[in-house]
Amino acid sequence: MRCIVLLFSFLTYSGASAQDCIFEYQRADGMFADKGKPSPSLGKETLKVGTEKKIDFVTDWKFEKKKGSPSGPFYGSHARIISNKTASKTANVEVGLVMGPGVETVAYLGPNATEMVKGDIKYVKCAKPAELKEASCGNNMFEVKDKNVIANEQNLISRFDLRTTEFNPVNAYLLAKLSEGVYDHRLYFEIKHVINKEPIKHATTKEFKADAQKIINNENMACALTARFAHLFTKAGDTANAPKIKFFHAQERRTLASAMGAKIEFTHDPEAAVIVAKDANFVIWRGTDTEILGKDSEWLSTDFAAQHKLIESGPLKGAKFHAGFYDSFELLQNKFAMADHLHQNGGKSKPIWIAGHSLGGAQAIVSALYLKAHGYNVRGVYTYGSPRTIGDSNMVNLAKKIGLAKTI
Numbered sequence: 001m002r003c004i005v006l007l008f009s010f011l012t013y014s015g016a017s018a019q020d021c022i023f024e025y026q027r028a029d030g031m032f033a034d035k036g037k038p039s040p041s042l043g044k045e046t047l048k049v050g051t052e053k054k055i056d057f058v059t060d061w062k063f064e065k066k067k068g069s070p071s072g073p074f075y076g077s078h079a080r081i082i083s084n085k086t087a088s089k090t091a092n093v094e095v096g097l098v099m100g101p102g103v104e105t106v107a108y109l110g111p112n113a114t115e116m117v118k119g120d121i122k123y124v125k126c127a128k129p130a131e132l133k134e135a136s137c138g139n140n141m142f143e144v145k146d147k148n149v150i151a152n153e154q155n156l157i158s159r160f161d162l163r164t165t166e167f168n169p170v171n172a173y174l175l176a177k178l179s180e181g182v183y184d185h186r187l188y189f190e191i192k193h194v195i196n197k198e199p200i201k202h203a204t205t206k207e208f209k210a211d212a213q214k215i216i217n218n219e220n221m222a223c224a225l226t227a228r229f230a231h232l233f234t235k236a237g238d239t240a241n242a243p244k245i246k247f248f249h250a251q252e253r254r255t256l257a258s259a260m261g262a263k264i265e266f267t268h269d270p271e272a273a274v275i276v277a278k279d280a281n282f283v284i285w286r287g288t289d290t291e292i293l294g295k296d297s298e299w300l301s302t303d304f305a306a307q308h309k310l311i312e313s314g315p316l317k318g319a320k321f322h323a324g325f326y327d328s329f330e331l332l333q334n335k336f337a338m339a340d341h342l343h344q345n346g347g348k349s350k351p352i353w354i355a356g357h358s359l360g361g362a363q364a365i366v367s368a369l370y371l372k373a374h375g376y377n378v379r380g381v382y383t384y385g386s387p388r389t390i391g392d393s394n395m396v397n398l399a400k401k402i403g404l405a406k407t408i
Contacts, residue, residue: 020049021086021126023048023084023085023093023124024082025044025045025076025081025083026042027039027045028064029064029078036081036116036312042067043067045074047124049126050126054123055124056122057076057120057121058077059077061077061078063075079117080117082095082114082117083114083115084110091111091126091127091128093125094126095124095125096124096125097120098119106252108334110334112314113314114312136223137220137226142223144195154231156174156232157277160174162351164380172382175382176384179284180357181225182271182360183286183287185208187228188224221249222247225245233278243277243278244276245274245275245276246273247271247272247274248274248336248341250269250335270329270332272338272367280350280353281351281352282354285355285360286356286360287356287359287385288359308323308392316369316373320394321390321391321395322362325387328363329367333367339371342376348375350377351377351379352377352379354381355381357384360383362383364381365381368381368404369395369398378404
């Protein structure tokens with residue numbers, strides 16, 4: 001297994017309320033204009049969208065030279081630049097785009113974000129960060145019965161070097177264990193069979209995974225992670241400093257059309273556990289966990305979406321990322337404001353350690369760049385079996401500039 005380690009020593013619109021979104025867009029008057037090249041004759045158009053409201057656009061090209069009115073209709077043909085001009089840090093703009101016959105996608109714009117596009121605007125929606133669905137942890141479904149395990153692992157965080165700028169085997173082991181634990185079937189296996197010594201009754205791995213997913217799911221994952229790992233972060237009896245674990249997860253299905261006209265469905269399904277401990281925060285990304293082929297395939301939406309995505313605004317402006325990896329991270333960040341959760345639990349100065357396996361490793365690197373560029377104290381990133389293609393030379397130069405470039 002290859003282990004890669006990175007270590008390192010958001011215009012307001014007067015007519016809107018704090019809850020509204022301000023969407024600004026620029027269009028071209030013909031289909032041949034390049035991305036980011038709107039027609040000066042159409043200028044900038046601005047639209048106020050109420051919280052949780054959706055506004056549909058007219059995409060018929062016969063209106064390509066016509067500007068919309070403040071009360072509608074709104075024309076979306078040949079969009080070239082789209083921007084979220086909202087002042088609120090918790091208002092995101094979701095833009096549905098038609099990229100061609102049968103080809104649709106969604107762009108998520110955080111506060112003050114701008115993106116160059118080449119497609120027709122189908123709709124615009126203003127959304128606050130969603131609330132995670134989380135199950136109550138009031139039962140003993142995930143109880144670790146072998147108290148010797150807890151005693152042997154108690155407060156292992158005390159051996160974790162929070163200040164190192166070099167590879168540390170203890171850090172690597174603990175983060176690898178957490179990276180394994182965010183997979184539901186691996187966590188189920190550990191609690192049920194490795195620790196509690198319950199017999200394995202499954203004839204195949206497929207049967208085992210299916211059974212595991214009946215017990216552990218995205219809504220109760222935080223409970224299971226707490227049962228298995230909370231004691232690693234605190235001394236025995238120290239309930240005041242017990243870690244808080246939150247499991248962020250989102251799912252979105254999109255449809256594309258192939259050159260032959262066949263429609264292809266794929267799913268973005270990013271997940272990450274955020275562990276808020278006393279002296280540091282940890283972000284652990286789960287890798288691919290859905291079927292390889294079929295409508296729920298993560299591979300189609302991440303690994304195979306290998307074109308570059310240019311970041312048009314903000315601290316990452318000018319960098320190009322692997323589109324599949326960045327879009328998957330962006331879905332989770334924009335839907336649930338994961339960075340704000342970190343900010344509310346230690347601020348930007350509290351050390352953050354990030355890790356992930358496989359696809360999770362790629363998202364760990366993307367999220368580390370995002371957080372570091374936004375001023376968070378990202379101390380290190382450990383990846384296990386991560387894809388090696390994350391971005392272009394501009395991304396690498398940005399990583400060096402912000403102090404995120406030492407690789408071991």
